[in-house]
Every structure is written in structure tokens, then in C-alpha cells.
Amino acid sequence: MPITRTYLAKRILLLFLVAFGVLIISFIITRVIPARPELLWVGIHARAEQIERARKELHLDEPIHIQLYYYLADFFRGNWGVSWRTRQPVILDIITSLPATLELTITAFILAFIIGVILGLIAAINYGKVIDKVISVFSIIAASIPVFWLGLVLQTIFSIWYPILPGGMRVDPSLVIGTGFKPITNFYILDSLIQLNFPVLLDVLKRMILPVITLMMYPLGLTIRMTRSMAIESLQEIYVKALEVWGLPRSKMLYKYVLKNVIAPVIASLGLSFGYTITGALMVELIFVYPGIGYYVGMALLSFDYPAILGGIVFVAIIYSLVNLVVDIIHAWIDPRVKF
Amino acid sequence: MGLFPRDFFKFLVKRPLYTTGFIIVVAFIILGCIAPYILTKPEDAWGVTYDLNKAFQPPSPEYPFGTDAYGRDMLNRVILGSRYSLIIAVCVVGLSLIIGVIVGLVAGYLAGIIGTVLMRLTDMFLAYPPLLLAVAFASVLGRGVLTTIIALAISWWPWYARLMYVSVNSVKSALYVEAAKVIGLSKFTIMTKYILPNSLIPVVTQAMLDMGSAILEASALSFLGVGVPPPIPEWGRLISEGWVYVSKAYWITFFPGLVLLVTVVGFNLLGDAVKEYMNPRLRSIVAKR
Numbered sequence: 001m002p003i004t005r006t007y008l009a010k011r012i013l014l015l016f017l018v019a020f021g022v023l024i025i026s027f028i029i030t031r032v033i034p035a036r037p038e039l040l041w042v043g044i045h046a047r048a049e050q051i052e053r054a055r056k057e058l059h060l061d062e063p064i065h066i067q068l069y070y071y072l073a074d075f076f077r078g079n080w081g082v083s084w085r086t087r088q089p090v091i092l093d094i095i096t097s098l099p100a101t102l103e104l105t106i107t108a109f110i111l112a113f114i115i116g117v118i119l120g121l122i123a124a125i126n127y128g129k130v131i132d133k134v135i136s137v138f139s140i141i142a143a144s145i146p147v148f149w150l151g152l153v154l155q156t157i158f159s160i161w162y163p164i165l166p167g168g169m170r171v172d173p174s175l176v177i178g179t180g181f182k183p184i185t186n187f188y189i190l191d192s193l194i195q196l197n198f199p200v201l202l203d204v205l206k207r208m209i210l211p212v213i214t215l216m217m218y219p220l221g222l223t224i225r226m227t228r229s230m231a232i233e234s235l236q237e238i239y240v241k242a243l244e245v246w247g248l249p250r251s252k253m254l255y256k257y258v259l260k261n262v263i264a265p266v267i268a269s270l271g272l273s274f275g276y277t278i279t280g281a282l283m284v285e286l287i288f289v290y291p292g293i294g295y296y297v298g299m300a301l302l303s304f305d306y307p308a309i310l311g312g313i314v315f316v317a318i319i320y321s322l323v324n325l326v327v328d329i330i331h332a333w334i335d336p337r338v339k340f
Numbered sequence: 341m342g343l344f345p346r347d348f349f350k351f352l353v354k355r356p357l358y359t360t361g362f363i364i365v366v367a368f369i370i371l372g373c374i375a376p377y378i379l380t381k382p383e384d385a386w387g388v389t390y391d392l393n394k395a396f397q398p399p400s401p402e403y404p405f406g407t408d409a410y411g412r413d414m415l416n417r418v419i420l421g422s423r424y425s426l427i428i429a430v431c432v433v434g435l436s437l438i439i440g441v442i443v444g445l446v447a448g449y450l451a452g453i454i455g456t457v458l459m460r461l462t463d464m465f466l467a468y469p470p471l472l473l474a475v476a477f478a479s480v481l482g483r484g485v486l487t488t489i490i491a492l493a494i495s496w497w498p499w500y501a502r503l504m505y506v507s508v509n510s511v512k513s514a515l516y517v518e519a520a521k522v523i524g525l526s527k528f529t530i531m532t533k534y535i536l537p538n539s540l541i542p543v544v545t546q547a548m549l550d551m552g553s554a555i556l557e558a559s560a561l562s563f564l565g566v567g568v569p570p571p572i573p574e575w576g577r578l579i580s581e582g583w584v585y586v587s588k589a590y591w592i593t594f595f596p597g598l599v600l601l602v603t604v605v606g607f608n609l610l611g612d613a614v615k616e617y618m619n620p621r622l623r624s625i626v627a628k629r
Contacts, residue, residue, distance in 0.1 A: 021464030029476050040480070137357070140612070144604040146556055148563045149579055149597030152586055160587045275469030282475075283563060287583075301479060301564050313476045317468045 007332070015325055022317045027071050030310055032064070040306040043084045075314075081307030085300060090311035093296055099186035100170060101281055101292030108212045108277065112219035113270060117262070120227025121254060127232055135224060143221030148283040151214040155287060158210060166207045168289035175203050211288045215280050219273045226269045227262050234261040264335035271327030278316055351617050358616075361609025368603050372426030375419050385416035387571025396589045406591035408581065417573035418596050424485065424574040425603070429554040431489045436496035437547045441540070443497070444504025448539075449512055449531050459505060465498040471557050478566040488558055488567045496554070500543050507539035514538070545614060552607025559600055575600045 031037045038054040039046070046054070055061065059070045074080070080090040123135040159167030166172070170188055175181070181200045184191050192201035234240060235258060243253050278294075285294035293312055300308035352358050376382070383389045387410070394411030397403050405414035447458035465473065478491035511517070512535060520530050559576025561567030568574045570581065575596040582592025 017460075018463065018467040021460075022467050025464060025468070025473070026476070029480050033477075033480050133357075140605055140608055141601070144552065144556070144601060144608050146559060146576075146579075146597055146600050146604070148560065148576075149593065149600065152579070152583060152593050153597070156586050156590050276471070279469050279471040279475075279560070282472075283560065286564075297475075298564065301475065301566055304479075306479070309479050310476060313468075313472050316472060320469045321467050 011325055015321055018321045019318050022314060023072060023075060026310055026314045027068055031067060031071065041081055080311040083305055083308040085303050085305045085308065090307050094293060094312060094315050096186060097291055097293050097296045100290060101294055103187055103189060104208065104211055104215060104292060105277055105281055107208060108216040109219060112216045112223055116220050116223025117227050117266060120224045121231055123228045124231030124235060139221045139224035142217045145217050147214055147280040148287060150217060151284050151287040154210050154214060165209055170204060170207060170290060171200060172203050175200055211284050211290055214284050215277060218276050218280060219270055222269055222273045223266055226266045230262045230265055231258050234258050264331055267327060268331050271324055274323050275320055278320060348617055352613060358609055358613035361606045361613060364602060364606025365610050368422060368606060369426065372422045375423040379416050379419060381413045381416045384412040385420040385573060387412060387573060399591050405595040408592050409585060414592060414595055417578060418599055421573040421575045421578060421596065424568065424572060425555045428489055428558045429551045432492040432496060432554045433547045433550055435493040437500055439497040440500025441504050441543060443501040445508055445531055445536060448505045448508030449535055462498040462501045470495055471560055474557065474561060475564060475566060478561055483566060483569040485568050488561055492554065492557055500547060503546060504543050507542050508535055511535055511539045549611035549614060552604040556604050
């Protein structure tokens with residue numbers, strides 16, 4: 001289906017509806033469930049007058065629908081509260097830590113997609129042979145592995161027992177001072193490339209290896225499984241069989257006919273697995289002390305920093321909806337059979 | 341096992357990988373049921389005592405999984421942990437199933453405004469990444485086995501509501517439903533007597549296969565410190581406790597995680613088996629080879 005303007009408009013409208021729903025749920029979590037919502041806003045160690053001020057600020061003495069109005073107004077004005085831990089506005093913290101998470105998850109996703117499609121195709125071509133069985137078992141394990149456990153195991157092996165890879169942080173602070181590296185966009189790969197600062201680039205990449213491997217496992221397992229089963233099915237199609245009989249080289253057939261049938265559903269399933277990956281980032285960043293949104297929310301959880309927890313989660317939920325929208329559009333663009 | 345016809349087992353036996361999955365799942369369920377009665381050191385497992393002289397013992401014949409920071413035998417703790425994982429998984433899936441089936445059934449059969457409202461509500465919950473919503477609820481509700489179950493169920497039911505909705509829609513135009521309408525049965529009777537039994541199987545099957553994910557997510561919550569509190573030896577909790585000592589005592593995190601991995605793999609293998617069994621097209625390809 002060509003992507004029409006009505007389709008785009010419809011989807012964007014839907015995105016706003018979904019974002020509204022996300023906010024309603026977070027309103028229920030922060031203002032309706034807790035017995036004293038003002039304590040979530042200022043912290044348990046706040047003084048009486050601070051608590052009193054918070055009650056006024058949050059309009060807690062007004063009826064619930066008025067509270068919801070102010071909640072939404074505050075959200076769109078960017079007043080997401082102040083983190084108890086960093087003593088900074090939550091929205092500021094989130095914006096500064098977003099690039100780190102994006103760098104990590106996007107790298108993990110791209111690698112999972114490429115490696116997953118290749119391994120899945122190899123398995124499908126060798127259907128029923130040993131190599132297929134090995135890849136299949138690997139994909140099941142990859143899709144079932146607890147990320148936080150894998151992260152700890154990799155960290156123990158590769159940075160404690162055999163210290164060949166750094167076990168944490170985005171970049172070595174002494175290297176930053178030594179080479180005069182300045183974060184501009186906060187995407188460190190991009191920043192170091194702009195400044196032609198290769199020692200920093202190398203260090204950043206080295207520090208990404210373990211977190212990316214950990215984070216990539218779930219989408220990788222899913223991609224292999226999806227690619228394999230789709231490719232096996234499409235290798236059974238009559239027209240593919242006919243081409244085989246006709247004498248088309250296997251590689252050309254795979255590339256021209258099978259891959260096309262495989263890519264669209266694989267992308268759709270990757271979109272679904274983004275939800276798991278982003279929650280995985282929460283634990284992976286915490287383990288590897290990688291200062292992104294996951295680390296921010298994870299630290300907030302460990303210190304009961306509620307404005308940060310809920311601000312971070314709402315933000316991620318909205319990003320998640322956005323990613324799903326993009327994935328759906330790509331899906332529709334690649335696969336003309338998809339109807340909405 | 342009324343849900344699986346007898347030839348499912350014939351199908352299973354021919355595929356060693358799926359059989360392994362089935363055995364793992366059955367072993368896990370049995371272990372979860374009998375765990376408290378087979379403990380050799382129950383006080384270690386429940387975590388009521390501690391003996392710092394025995395702390396950080398590496399794996400040995402006496403302590404196959406080593407001991408933790410308080411000198412408790414990890415094997416016993418891991419065994420008891422299976423019970424918590426089983427209870428949490430069964431409750432989360434059961435609770436979500438009940439909510440999801442009711443919402444899906446009502447939304448699917450009544451349609452109209454009620455149906456639209458219910459399904460939009462479901463979409464709102466689905467807008468959150470699965471585990472994050474549970475984390476948000478758990479952080480506000482506080483730590484505990486019950487709150488973990490509630491937080492996970494809140495983030496879980498929409499999937500079943502959606503599935504049930506689709507299933508009900510495919511059943512509701514069947515001839516026997518039309519017939520029931522014609523003889524004047526009430527909407528409630530039609531829903532509970534005719535639609536419910538005929539649309540339940542896909543949802544229930546899916547729910548049973550989701551137990552592995554439920555175990556995994558519960559342990560993730562505990563790892564993040566918002567799930568079950570100490571000294572309960574839930575697997576995620578054990579991994580989280582061993583986290584700080586990972587450089588000097590790897591076994592505290594390693595073994596609970598390994599058992600967790602094996603369990604989840606077992607459920608996923610069984611899930612694959614059921615999916616392949618139910619998809620005749622995939623089966624015919626397998627049979628041809």
C-alpha cells in the first residue's frame with residue numbers, strides 16, 4: 001500500500017491518543033493509588049512546610065478531574081518534578097541521558113537485525129541439518145536469557161577474570177581530560193567523529209561491546225527465529241520451487257525472492273521486541289554503569305526517587321509508541337500486502 | 341491434560357528438543373510443589389539464620405551451589421525459590437487471564453460503545469513497554485509477593501483481552517449463536533454458555549505458554565528491587581543479592597540465573613512445540629522432509 005497522507009494523519013492522531021492514555025495511567029499511579037501523593041513529589045524527608053507547599057502546587061485539595069487537568073498542564077509545560085537524587089529537574093536529566101541510551105539500543109538493534117537475518121537464512125537453507133539445529137538452539141537460549149544475569153556473567157568473565165574489556169561507563173574520564181574531548185550532542189560516537197578524536201572513539205566503542213552484546217540477545221533470538229520460519233515457509237512456495245527447477249542460482253533466489261518475503265515480518269517483530277529491549281536497557285545500564293535513561297530510572301528505583309522513576313517511565317512509553325509508529329510505517333512501505 | 345489431545349505426546353516424542361522442554365517444565369512444576377519438603381537445610385532456604393563463618397564458600401560437594409554472604413546454602417535457597425517463581429507465575433497468568441477474558445468477551449460480544457471503550461482502555465495499557473508498567477506500579481505499591489503479582493497482572497491482562505476479543509469476534513457470527521439468539525436466550529446466557537467455551541482455547545493456550553515470561557519478568561522486578569523483599573529466595577532476588585559480590589563470589593549470581601534460564605528455555609521450547617503442533621502447514625513441511 002502506498003503510504004497515503006490520510007494514513008499518516010490517522011496514525012499520528014492515534015499516537016496522540018495513546019500518549020494521552022499513557023499520561024492518564026501515570027496520573028493514576030502517582031496521584032490516585034498513593035495515600036499521600038505529595039510525599040512522592042517532595043520525598044519522605046521533606047519538612048512540613050515543604051509538604052504543605054507541594055499539596056498546593058499539585059492542587060491535591062481540588063477534585064480529581066481538576067487535578068488531572070493540572071497534571072497534564074504541568075506535563076506539557078515540562079514541569080515533571082525535581083529528582084531527589086540529582087536535585088535537578090527530571091526533564092533536564094532525561095534529555096541529557098537520552099543520547100546514551102539511543103546510542104546503545106540503536107547499535108544493538110542494527111546488529112541484532114543484520115546478524116539475525118543472516119543466521120536465520122543460514123539455518124533455513126540448511127533446514128534439518130546440524131548447523132540449523134545449533135542456530136535454532138542458540139536462538140531459543142538468546143530469546144530466553146535473563147538480561148541482568150547475562151550482563152553480570154559477561155562482566156565477570158571479560159572485565160574481572162580476564163580484564164580485556166572495560167566493565168562500565170561510557171568513556172574513560174582521564175581520556176576525556178587528556179584529549180580535550182567535549183560532548184556536543186551527547187552521542188559520543190558522533191561527537192568523537194566530529195572532533196576527529198580517535199582515542200576517545202575507540203574507548204567509547206570498546207565500552208559499548210559488553211552492554212550491546214547483552215542488550216542484543218533478545219532481539220537477536222527473535223530475529224533468527226522469525227527469519228528462519230519465514231524463510232522455510234517461503235522456500236516451500238511453488239514459485240520458489242519453480243525457480244529452483246528452472247536453474248536460478250541459489251544465492252540469487254535467496255536474495256531476490258526469499259529475503260523480500262522475510263524482511264517485512266522480521267521488522268514488525270523487531271518493533272515488538274523494542275519494548276523488551278528498552279526495559280532490558282534499564283538493567284544493562286545499571287550493571288555497566290552506563291549513564292543513560294535506563295541507568296537514571298534504575299538508580300531512581302534503588303533510591304525511591306519517584307519523580308525520576310515516573311518521569312522516566314512515561315518518557316520511555318512515549319518513545320516506545322513513536323518507535324511502533326515508525327516500525328508500522330516501514331512495514332507498510334516494504335510490504336504492499338499490509339492493510340490498515 | 342484435557343487441552344492437549346493424545347497425539348500431541350506422539351508428536352512430542354519424535355522431537356527430542358521439544359521433549360526436553362516438556363521435561364524441564366514438568367520438573368519445574370514438580371519441584372515448585374514439593375520444594376519445602378525436600379530441603380536439607382530449611383533454615384538456610386528460608387533465610388532465618390545466618391552464620392558468617394560459612395560465608396562465601398565456593399561450590400563444593402557439601403555446598404554444590406556455594407554459600408551466600410550470610411553463609412546460607414545456595415542450593416537450598418534456589419530450590420525454595422522455584423516455589424515462589426511457580427506461585428507468582430501461576431497467579432500472574434491466572435489473574436490476567438480472568439481479567440483479560442472478561443474484558444475481551446464483553447468488548448467482543450457487546451461491541452458498540454462499551455466495546456470501544458474497553459478496547460481503547462486495553463490499548464492504553466498496551467502503550468507501555470511490558471515490564472515498565474509493572475515497574476511503575478510495583479514502585480508505588482511497595483515490595484511483596486502479592487504486590488509483585490498485582491503489578492505484573494496489571495501490565496499483563498491487556499494481551500489476553502486483545503486475544504480474547506479477536507477470538508470472540510470469530511465465534512460470534514457462528515450459526516449456533518444465531519440460533520441461540522432466535523430462541524430468545526439472554527445476552528448473558530449466550531455469552532457464558534455459547535461464546536465463552538468456544539473462544540477460550542487460544543487464550544488459555546497462550547496463557548500457559550506465557551508462564552516462562554512471567555517468571556522472567558517477576559525476577560527482573562526483584563532484581564530491580566521493586567519485586568519480592570528479602571529474605572525470600574526468589575531467583576531474581578538471589579541474583580540481585582549476589583550482584584555486589586560478583587567479583588569475589590560469582591556462584592551467588594551464577595546458579596540462580598542458570599536455573600532461571602533453563603526454566604524459561606523449557607517453557608519456550610514447549611511453546612514452540614504447541615505452536616508447531618497447532619499449525620498444520622508447518623507440520624506438513626516437517627513431515628515431508
